[in-house]
Amino acid sequence: MPSKFTHGLFSKLVRAGVLAVFTILLAFPFYWMLITSFKQNVDLYTMENNPFLFNAKPTLDHLKFLFTETRFVRWLGNTAFVGVIVVVITLILAVPAAYALARLAGRWGERLGIAIFLTYLVPPTLLFIPLSRVIAFLGLQDSLWALILVYPTFTVPFSIWLLMGFFKSIPRELEDAAMVDGLTRFGAFLKLMIPISTSGILTVVIFTFTLVTQEFVYALTFISSESNQMIGTGIPIFLVRGDVYYWGALMAACLIASLPVAFLYNLFLDRFIAGFTVGAVK
Amino acid sequence: MAVGSARVKSVGGAQSPFLSAAMFAPAALYIVMLVGGPFLLAIFYAFSDARIGNTELHFVGLENFRSILQSPSFRLAIRNSLIFTIGSQIVVVVSANILAIALENAFRGRGLVRFLILLPWVAPISLGAIGWKWLLDSIYSVISWVLVALHFYKPFNAPMWLGEPRLAIASVLLVHSWRIIPFSTVILLAGRTAIPKDIPEAAAVDGAGFWRTQFQIVIPMMRPILSVAVLFGLIFTFTDMTVVYILTAGGPFDSTQTLPSLAFALGIQGSDLAAGAAISLFLVPLLVILAYFMLRVARRSEVN
Numbered sequence: 001m002p003s004k005f006t007h008g009l010f011s012k013l014v015r016a017g018v019l020a021v022f023t024i025l026l027a028f029p030f031y032w033m034l035i036t037s038f039k040q041n042v043d044l045y046t047m048e049n050n051p052f053l054f055n056a057k058p059t060l061d062h063l064k065f066l067f068t069e070t071r072f073v074r075w076l077g078n079t080a081f082v083g084v085i086v087v088v089i090t091l092i093l094a095v096p097a098a099y100a101l102a103r104l105a106g107r108w109g110e111r112l113g114i115a116i117f118l119t120y121l122v123p124p125t126l127l128f129i130p131l132s133r134v135i136a137f138l139g140l141q142d143s144l145w146a147l148i149l150v151y152p153t154f155t156v157p158f159s160i161w162l163l164m165g166f167f168k169s170i171p172r173e174l175e176d177a178a179m180v181d182g183l184t185r186f187g188a189f190l191k192l193m194i195p196i197s198t199s200g201i202l203t204v205v206i207f208t209f210t211l212v213t214q215e216f217v218y219a220l221t222f223i224s225s226e227s228n229q230m231i232g233t234g235i236p237i238f239l240v241r242g243d244v245y246y247w248g249a250l251m252a253a254c255l256i257a258s259l260p261v262a263f264l265y266n267l268f269l270d271r272f273i274a275g276f277t278v279g280a281v282k
Numbered sequence: 283m284a285v286g287s288a289r290v291k292s293v294g295g296a297q298s299p300f301l302s303a304a305m306f307a308p309a310a311l312y313i314v315m316l317v318g319g320p321f322l323l324a325i326f327y328a329f330s331d332a333r334i335g336n337t338e339l340h341f342v343g344l345e346n347f348r349s350i351l352q353s354p355s356f357r358l359a360i361r362n363s364l365i366f367t368i369g370s371q372i373v374v375v376v377s378a379n380i381l382a383i384a385l386e387n388a389f390r391g392r393g394l395v396r397f398l399i400l401l402p403w404v405a406p407i408s409l410g411a412i413g414w415k416w417l418l419d420s421i422y423s424v425i426s427w428v429l430v431a432l433h434f435y436k437p438f439n440a441p442m443w444l445g446e447p448r449l450a451i452a453s454v455l456l457v458h459s460w461r462i463i464p465f466s467t468v469i470l471l472a473g474r475t476a477i478p479k480d481i482p483e484a485a486a487v488d489g490a491g492f493w494r495t496q497f498q499i500v501i502p503m504m505r506p507i508l509s510v511a512v513l514f515g516l517i518f519t520f521t522d523m524t525v526v527y528i529l530t531a532g533g534p535f536d537s538t539q540t541l542p543s544l545a546f547a548l549g550i551q552g553s554d555l556a557a558g559a560a561i562s563l564f565l566v567p568l569l570v571i572l573a574y575f576m577l578r579v580a581r582r583s584e585v586n
Binding site: 056 | 298
């Protein structure tokens with residue numbers, strides 16, 4: 001059928017065109033970060049230059065500046081530190097809670113599950129003012145521990161929600177068999193369920209970590225000194241000196257901090273979608 | 283969600299309330315103390331004269347709300363919050379549906395395309411926003427350069443994207459859309475792949491064209507998932523302050539201020555905790571409505 005063939009070719013071209021346009025629009029800022037990172041200042045700040053080309057030789061000066069003259073490495077370290085501890089706290093709180101809701105609590109499990117889901121919808125922009133007083137009361141102003149205390153407010157509900165779905169998908173017969181073989185309920189949870197659920201737990205680890213790197217409002221409110229910043233606040237606020245934007249270093253920092261998060265996220269994307277779709281996909 | 287349907291009394295299905303309470307309690311306690319507590323504290327502050335540095339608190343009734351409602355910046359903030367939330371979501375729904383159709387069938391390089399498309403959503407938004415600040419720079423904006431090169435503007439005469447109220451509003455709206463499009467796209471994509479292939483194929487055999495198949499069969503079948511994408515998109519945009527804070531800090535002259543950014547400006551930067559708390563409470567009504575619809579979607583899909 002020639003007509004069908006040409007139709008197929010036409011729709012392929014349209015699809016390729018649509019994808020090209022959207023990919024360029026969505027990824028362009030990151031491409032621009034890349035270009036800007038390697039351009040000399042004379043090149044960046046001369047209006048007659050075509051900004052799409054290297055009008056002067058590419059340079060590593062911005063990267064050198066970023067890694068030696070700023071606290072960028074320190075901010076990466078702070079973010080990793082907070083991320084790791086928040087992951088541990090999140091796992092300790094969320095894994096047992098999700099199991100309890102998925103398996104043990106019956107109808108109450110469902111209701112509490114919904115309540116947990118609703119707390120995920122409470123945004124930091126609603127809580128940061130009272131929490132700033134709580135932090136001050138605890139003497140944690142300008143301390144990374146303030147963030148470690150507060151970040152589980154959004155990582156725990158999301159993780160419980162994600163893990164509940166995961167535990168529910170494991171057949172009960174497995175635990176039944178283990179318990180007939182003499183394990184207690186808690187023993188079955190520790191020795192059977194947790195090992196089976198490694199991939200679900202790994203998903204929680206990745207997403208807790210990415211949520212920590214993406215957070216902005218609490219870090220902006222609680223942390224004031226330059227050396228205690230997270231990447232999300234340090235880069236946009238402390239790489240600007242007065243009114244001077246160090247665009248080369250800024251863009252390099254944005255790109256370096258974004259890419260690892262993006263890679264991790266992509267690996268676990270499907271599970272993450274499952275967490276958001278609330279059973280609306282079957 | 284089929285687990286609860288057949289309640290076979292097995293050992294594993296036996297209820298043990300004490301153990302489940304013990305396993306759930308730590309998380310519950312934490313959430314009550316650090317979400318529930320602060321939420322009540324926010325309400326309490328909104329009816330007080332709390333300021334950073336003041337140790338004494340007085341109950342002032344509705345005074346904060348009265349002065350907020352009279353302030354022009356607050357009215358602008360409400361208006362902007364709604365414009366950004368609804369406006370960007372319209373852009374998102376149209377774009378994400380088109381993109382999801384284009385991405386539906388496998389092709390070479392789909393993994394790479396998906397990675398690139400997802401970047402705005404997965405990269406920390408404060409960093410994405412600072413990238414846009416450079417693209418929209420008042421002097422060295424590449425967008426202005428292109429427009430000058432195409433002779434839309436004379437050199438040195440391109441508009442200040444973030445310096446004029448209308449353009450600043452449009453810029454913030456589009457950056458919000460830019461961020462949410464990837465999120466909605468992958469959610470819609472998941473919805474599309476869940477539709478059994480034979481249904482659109484049968485429609486095609488019956489002579490329905492591409493658009494008719496999409497609008498009369500596929501998109502109606504995707505209604506629950508589309509609602510999920512829209513509801514989350516609305517919530518993320520409505521409660522966000524990062525994009526505005528980085529791009530314009532609410533300016534010029536409060537013209538891009540939103541409820542969260544105004545709450546930050548008054549409550550934290552201006553030390554007026556009471557006013558800040560009162561403003562952020564205005565987020566609650568819309569959040570409650572959105573949460574209600576979210577639960578309805580979840581429940582309906584569970585019944586099916």
